[in-house]
Amino acid sequence: RFFFDNDADLAIMNGKTLAVIGYGNQGRSQALNLADNGFKVIIGGQSDATLEQAVADGFAVMNVTEAVKQADAVFVLIPDEIMPRVYDEQIAPFMLAEQMIIFASGYNVYYGFIVPDPALDVVLLAPRMIGKGVRDRFVSGQGYPALISVQQDGSGQAWPRLLSLAKGIGATKMGALASSFEEETILDLFNEQAMCGIQLWAFRMAFDVLISYGLSPSAILLELYASGEPEQIAAAYSELGIWDQLKLHSRTSQFGQLSRARLGAGPELKAHMTRVVDELRDGSFAREWACEQRVGFPGLHRLQTLVAEHESYRAEKRLYDIMKKNTEQ
Ligand code: NAI
Numbered sequence: 001r002f003f004f005d006n007d008a009d010l011a012i013m014n015g016k017t018l019a020v021i022g023y024g025n026q027g028r029s030q031a032l033n034l035a036d037n038g039f040k041v042i043i044g045g046q047s048d049a050t051l052e053q054a055v056a057d058g059f060a061v062m063n064v065t066e067a068v069k070q071a072d073a074v075f076v077l078i079p080d081e082i083m084p085r086v087y088d089e090q091i092a093p094f095m096l097a098e099q100m101i102i103f104a105s106g107y108n109v110y111y112g113f114i115v116p117d118p119a120l121d122v123v124l125l126a127p128r129m130i131g132k133g134v135r136d137r138f139v140s141g142q143g144y145p146a147l148i149s150v151q152q153d154g155s156g157q158a159w160p161r162l163l164s165l166a167k168g169i170g171a172t173k174m175g176a177l178a179s180s181f182e183e184e185t186i187l188d189l190f191n192e193q194a195m196c197g198i199q200l201w202a203f204r205m206a207f208d209v210l211i212s213y214g215l216s217p218s219a220i221l222l223e224l225y226a227s228g229e230p231e232q233i234a235a236a237y238s239e240l241g242i243w244d245q246l247k248l249h250s251r252t253s254q255f256g257q258l259s260r261a262r263l264g265a266g267p268e269l270k271a272h273m274t275r276v277v278d279e280l281r282d283g284s285f286a287r288e289w290a291c292e293q294r295v296g297f298p299g300l301h302r303l304q305t306l307v308a309e310h311e312s313y314r315a316e317k318r319l320y321d322i323m324k325k326n327t328e329q
Contacts, residue, residue, distance in 0.1 A: 143173025
């Protein structure tokens with residue numbers, strides 16, 4: 001079910017101390033939204049430019065452990081790959097029974113890289129929005145969707161407390177959907193690995209095919225994405241729906257998309273999607289990624305090199321240089 005502003009009571013967590021650990025994409029936006037809603041927010045982190053920003057924004061700033069000790073609820077908003085170590089060393093030893101810990105991603109808890117004490121309230125409050133949007137859409141009053149879940153209810157009050165905080169960051173304005181750590185993790189990674197990512201490789205494959213027919217690299221890239229048209233189309237997906245936005249295209253385009261493109265999304269793509277979900281559910285992707293992190297990301301670096309050495313990457317750099325030069329004039 002969806003939870004809206006009317007289902008949540010800011011007063012439940014008002015007067016409590018909320019520690020936001022990490023002042024990056026999500027941390028800054030969520031902290032500012034909570035503060036605007038009258039919550040007492042402190043920031044825990046390591047000394048770097050983001051922490052200086054927190055000071056400039058007027059927050060009390062301290063190291064992670066100190067913030068955890070002072071807090072009733074702890075938002076863990078640091079990168080997922082760093083989180084387990086920080087959690088084990090600087091957060092977990094200082095958490096008390098019934099204290100609440102809030103994650104914006106299900107990843108570490110779902111895969112068991114973080115195992116919270118059973119006496120804690122452990123909840124998911126995951127905006128389906130980049131950090132900038134979490135702030136901008138709070139300020140504009142537009143809101144944004146979020147997935148929420150209670151994994152552990154040490155206090156017996158985890159749901160009303162979570163809803164209070166969800167409203168505090170602006171996540172119940174458009175509707176916060178009850179989900180689970182598992183569902184959030186699988187969906188988030190599936191979207192990256194089977195949808196967004198596949199588009200990148202489809203662009204590259206299209207480049208290779210069209211180049212082999214003698215078409216110009218710049219014209220190809222402009223047609224595929226460099227014009228900025230795809231972002232207009234993506235905006236229409238969320239405003240009108242994926243099928244109704246077809247009305248914005250010519251009838252020739254509609255017929256082509258409904259007939260030819262349908263054939264491209266065939267059994268191979270379905271097999272890929274199924275494999276992606278299977279590897280997320282059986283933990284093999286998470287194990288591979290944990291191993292990558294331990295040995296210094298050799299696989300990631302190899303793939304980055306593979307991409308950078310391709311002709312489409314060089315053509316993109318040349319095109320963007322020309323386009324940028326033109327806009328600077
Ligand atoms: P980020 O990369 O912006 O986090 C940077 C912050 O973490 C900085 O303030 C940095 O000082 C701090 N940090 C890094 N290492 C640290 C350490 N060892 N000790 C203390 N602080 C440290 O993180 P982001 O992107 O905001 O992600 C935070 C959480 O939100 C993650 O769980 C992510 O999956 C989730 N999320 C992120 C979204 C996004 O738009 N980026 C969208 C939805 C959820």
